[in-house]
Each structure stands twice: as structure tokens, then as C-alpha cells.
Amino acid sequence: MDKVKLGIIGLGRLGRKHAENIHYKIQNAELRAICSVVDEELETVGREMGPKYRTKDFMEIIENDDLDAVVIASSSQAHCRMLCAASEAGRKKIYVEKPLGMTMDEIDRIKAAVLANRGMLLQVGYNRRFDQSVLAAKKKLETGFIGKPIQVRMINRDPAAMAEFIIKFSPSSGGLVMDMLTHDYDCARWFVGSEAKSVYGLGDAYVYEGLRAVNDIDNCNILVEFENGVIGQFETSRNCSYGYHVETEVYGSDGCIRIGTVPVKDRVTYMNTDGVCRQCVEWFFEYWEPTFCAEMQHFVDCVSEGKEPLVGLEDGYRAVQWACAATKAVRERKVVPVG
Ligand SMILES: NC(=O)c1ccc[n+]([C@@H]2O[C@H](COP(=O)([O-])OP(=O)(O)OC[C@H]3O[C@@H](n4cnc5c(N)ncnc54)[C@H](O)[C@@H]3O)[C@@H](O)[C@H]2O)c1
Known part of the structure; x- marks a missing residue:
């Protein structure tokens, strides 16, 4: 071949x-x-x-x-x-x-x-969309396992250890919502099979003055209303003290599906007089490598x-369209229609 x-x-x-x-x-x-x-x-x-x-x-x-x-x-x-x-x-x-x-x-x-x-x-x-757990969850959702989807919740936290890099990278990245949250939005949109209708958000540079200086933020929480009525909640941070943490939950009338509830690095558990401990994933490359x-x-x-x-043109377009509305919603602290 x-x-x-x-x-x-x-x-x-x-x-x-x-x-x-x-x-x-x-x-x-x-x-x-x-x-x-x-x-x-x-x-x-x-x-x-x-x-x-x-x-x-x-x-x-x-x-x-x-x-x-x-x-x-x-x-x-x-x-x-x-x-x-x-x-x-x-x-x-x-x-x-x-x-x-x-x-x-x-x-x-x-x-x-x-x-x-x-x-x-x-x-x-x-x-x-090519992650084995995300694919397994999507397949299960399609069987009707959770009944009628009601809420989709995403957590996406970058490690504080990468702060210096993030501040340097921010001006060419489009900012927290455009750069990071479009991943969550694309996945949520795919899971619930609907487009966003409106968006509201709160966020600020709580920790890194360097991000404020380039008009970016380090933490935010965004609420989305999808056209089919599903509620989306997207929480993001650039200063996660314990490592890299991505978590997803789709909640419905008959149950829920969660991915990555505890961001463990591997299957090793350490025990001593301090207690029981597991290592956390350090960075996105490690978590999403495959x-x-x-x-x-x-x-x-x-x-x-x-x-x-x-994942094609329409998906890429919708994610940026949503990110533009979400960025405006966070900056102006008001509900913004999407599209
Ligand atoms: N999917 C993910 O999880 C993920 C993760 C990181 C980055 N990204 C995306 O990947 C892209 C690159 O990010 P990165 O972190 O690798 O950036 P980077 O700054 O490390 O690399 C940028 C590259 O673009 C090249 N470049 C820029 N302008 C150019 C031009 N005019 N002609 C030729 N080459 C040019 C540079 O030479 C460099 O090799 C971004 O769009 C980013 O959003 C995606």
C-alpha cells in the first residue's frame, strides 16, 4: 500500500x-x-x-x-x-x-x-474525541444508559507548575476560553448532540498578574444552555496546585457517566505513616498522549x-463561535446568545 x-x-x-x-x-x-x-x-x-x-x-x-x-x-x-x-x-x-x-x-x-x-x-x-474513555462514554450515552441527558459538567485544570510558560504562551493562544475550553465545549457538544443557545460566565486573573497584563484570565466558570435544554457547566483553572486534572460528567434522568473522576497518574498506591497517597497526572501531554x-x-x-x-469544519467553526460568545460573556458578565 x-x-x-x-x-x-x-x-x-x-x-x-x-x-x-x-x-x-x-x-x-x-x-x-x-x-x-x-x-x-x-x-x-x-x-x-x-x-x-x-x-x-x-x-x-x-x-x-x-x-x-x-x-x-x-x-x-x-x-x-x-x-x-x-x-x-x-x-x-x-x-x-x-x-x-x-x-x-x-x-x-x-x-x-x-x-x-x-x-x-x-x-x-x-x-x-479519540480518547478511549471518551469514546466508551459516547457509545454508552448512545444506548440511552443515562436516560434523558440533563446536565454536562466539565473540569479542566492546568498545573500551576506550567504558569511561567502559560503567561508567555497566552498572547498567541486566544486566551483561556479560546485555547483551553474549546476542547471541553467540543466534547460536551458531541456528547449532548446539540448546539449552544446562550452562555454566561464569571472569571478573572485571581493568581497571575502576568495574565491580567495581557488581558487574559486564570480561572473561570461558564454556564451554557444548549438548544435541546441540556445545561452545560465548564470550570477551568490555570493554577492547579496538585497537577493536571480533567473530569467530565454527563448526568441524566436515569443515571450518570463520569470520566477521570480522580486524576491518577498510574495504578500505584503509596502507604506509610502519613497515610495513603497516589500520584497525580502532571501535564496534558501525559494524559492525552495516545x-x-x-x-x-x-x-x-x-x-x-x-x-x-x-471532527471537521462545522465542529471547528462551532467551537470558536461558542468561544467568542463565552469570552464576551465572561468579560461583560452577561448572558450572550451563541450564533
Ligand atoms: N490539541 C491539543 O491538545 C493542543 C495542545 C497544544 C497546542 N495545540 C495547538 O497547536 C498549535 C501549536 O501550538 P504549539 O504549542 O505547538 O505552539 P509553538 O509555539 O510551540 O509552535 C508554533 C510553531 O508554529 C510555527 N509557525 C508559526 N508561524 C509560522 C509561519 N508563519 N510559518 C511557518 N511556521 C510558523 C513555528 O515555527 C513553531 O514551530 C496551536 O494552534 C495550539 O492551539 C493543541
């Missing part, structure tokens, strides 16, 4: 992970071209994985006919420019990291460009078999 030849734009935290998965783990893919504006990343990945093409100019990836598909894992601020350029150049197979864009104007432009490029296959990087490979494998299989990806 011919391998799917991939070019990747962005070799930072996540781009490097995708490049490794494509090169080392995905049997039916080849890492054929790499692009980064950072010399050191190009040099390291180039030396280690030996792709045929290396460039600092993303248009050279987009216009390279020797590639079957392109992976965009650049900073979120560059997604719109790159996706529009790829669509206008007639590129048919694209994977793009979340969020799809950063503003309503950007996602409207992206949507128009993608739809104008007829037959384009687009996957958006909401990796949670999902990054699974989502890229899915993309490669979709390209190879001409299938529609599980």
Missing part, C-alpha cells in the same frame, strides 16, 4: 509530537516535508527524521505537488492565513490544529474558503480511503 505523503507546518510543542507520530508510529504515512520559522526546530527534526523537503516558507508546503496532505500545527494566529491560502491553492486534504481561527471574522473567512474549494477534506485537532497518534492515524486513513473525518 502506498504511504500517504505528509507535509507539516509548525514543529513546536504539538507540531513536533505530530511529526514524531507520523514518522515513527503511523505505518501508512510518510513525513515528507517540514516547515517552521524556527531554525533549531527545522534542523533537529530534519536531522532526526530525514524528510525530503525542509523550508521556512509555508507556501512551499502548500504548493508542493509531491504531498498528498498538509498538517497545520502552527500557532493559532496563523491558522486562518494558512488555511485560506491552502484552500485558495486548491489543496484538498488538510489537518489543522484547534482552534480553527481566533475570531468570528477569521472562521467566517475560513468557512467560505473551504466551501469554495469543493470536495476539501478538513480535520480539526480536537483530540479528546489521542495525538490516534487522531493523526484517523486523518491519514481518511485521506487514504476518502472518508469524512470525525
Whole structure:
């Protein structure tokens, strides 16, 4: 079977992970071209994985006919420019990291460009949908196990240990709601099978003045009303003292389903005179590790078999549309309609 030849734009935290998965783990893919504006990343990945093409100019990836598909894992601020350029150049197979864009104007432009490029296959990087526990919960929900879904509750806490990095990363990320909560929203929307109708939220920079200085926040709690009546509650923090904690609950008329109630690192329990202790997950890469490979494998299989990806344009669009409304709701402390 011919391998799917991939070019990747962005070799930072996540781009490097995708490049490794494509090169080392995905049997039916080849890492054929790499692009980064950072010399050191190009040099390291180039030396280690030996792709045929290396460039600092993303248009050279987009216009390279020797590639079957392109992976965009650049900073979120560059997604719109790159996706529009790829669509206008007639590129048919694209994977793009979340969020799809950063503003309503950007996602409207992206949507128009993608739809104008007829037959384009687009996957958006909401990796949670490829997690085995999330998939098992979704399957169970579909059997009617919890009866009528009433509430969906998400907790998403980044470790305080990463504060310095988060403050540096914030200005290019779109902020707490856009960067972090769109994962929770995408998953909740998928679970309850409905679109958000309105959103209200409270949040502030309670701990990090560095985030306030760049107009970002470190904690918030958001309430969502879905069109089918389900209540969503999304609680997020950037200063979790004990590690990385993601938890989900879908509650209904006949029961509930929970994922990740206690964020344990492994199956080891330590006992001594201080009591009983278990280690906590440290960071998102550790918790979601298998999902990054699974989502890229899915993309490669979709390209190879001409299938529609599980997470596409509409999902990416809805998540950003919701995040724009939620950001406004938190800033202005009022109920904001979505869409
Ligand atoms: N799914 C997840 O859990 C998850 C986790 C982390 C990051 N992300 C997303 O991945 C994307 C990248 O995040 P990151 O943390 O890897 O960022 P990063 O800052 O570590 O890396 C950014 C990369 O983009 C490249 N880049 C930026 N502008 C470019 C340009 N004009 N031309 C070519 N390359 C360019 C840089 O060279 C660099 O390699 C973001 O959209 C982020 O939201 C997703």
C-alpha cells in the first residue's frame, strides 16, 4: 500500500509530537516535508527524521505537488492565513490544529474558503474525541444508559507548575476560553448532540498578574444552555496546585457517566505513616498522549480511503463561535446568545 505523503507546518510543542507520530508510529504515512520559522526546530527534526523537503516558507508546503496532505500545527494566529491560502491553492486534504481561527471574522473567512474549494477534506485537532474513555462514554450515552441527558459538567485544570510558560504562551493562544475550553465545549457538544443557545460566565486573573497584563484570565466558570435544554457547566483553572486534572460528567434522568473522576497518574498506591497517597497526572501531554497518534492515524486513513473525518469544519467553526460568545460573556458578565 502506498504511504500517504505528509507535509507539516509548525514543529513546536504539538507540531513536533505530530511529526514524531507520523514518522515513527503511523505505518501508512510518510513525513515528507517540514516547515517552521524556527531554525533549531527545522534542523533537529530534519536531522532526526530525514524528510525530503525542509523550508521556512509555508507556501512551499502548500504548493508542493509531491504531498498528498498538509498538517497545520502552527500557532493559532496563523491558522486562518494558512488555511485560506491552502484552500485558495486548491489543496484538498488538510489537518489543522484547534482552534480553527481566533475570531468570528477569521472562521467566517475560513468557512467560505473551504466551501469554495469543493470536495476539501478538513480535520480539526480536537483530540479528546479519540480518547478511549471518551469514546466508551459516547457509545454508552448512545444506548440511552443515562436516560434523558440533563446536565454536562466539565473540569479542566492546568498545573500551576506550567504558569511561567502559560503567561508567555497566552498572547498567541486566544486566551483561556479560546485555547483551553474549546476542547471541553467540543466534547460536551458531541456528547449532548446539540448546539449552544446562550452562555454566561464569571472569571478573572485571581493568581497571575502576568495574565491580567495581557488581558487574559486564570480561572473561570461558564454556564451554557444548549438548544435541546441540556445545561452545560465548564470550570477551568490555570493554577492547579496538585497537577493536571480533567473530569467530565454527563448526568441524566436515569443515571450518570463520569470520566477521570480522580486524576491518577498510574495504578500505584503509596502507604506509610502519613497515610495513603497516589500520584497525580502532571501535564496534558501525559494524559492525552495516545489521542495525538490516534487522531493523526484517523486523518491519514481518511485521506487514504476518502472518508469524512470525525471532527471537521462545522465542529471547528462551532467551537470558536461558542468561544467568542463565552469570552464576551465572561468579560461583560452577561448572558450572550451563541450564533
Ligand atoms: N490539541 C491539543 O491538545 C493542543 C495542545 C497544544 C497546542 N495545540 C495547538 O497547536 C498549535 C501549536 O501550538 P504549539 O504549542 O505547538 O505552539 P509553538 O509555539 O510551540 O509552535 C508554533 C510553531 O508554529 C510555527 N509557525 C508559526 N508561524 C509560522 C509561519 N508563519 N510559518 C511557518 N511556521 C510558523 C513555528 O515555527 C513553531 O514551530 C496551536 O494552534 C495550539 O492551539 C493543541
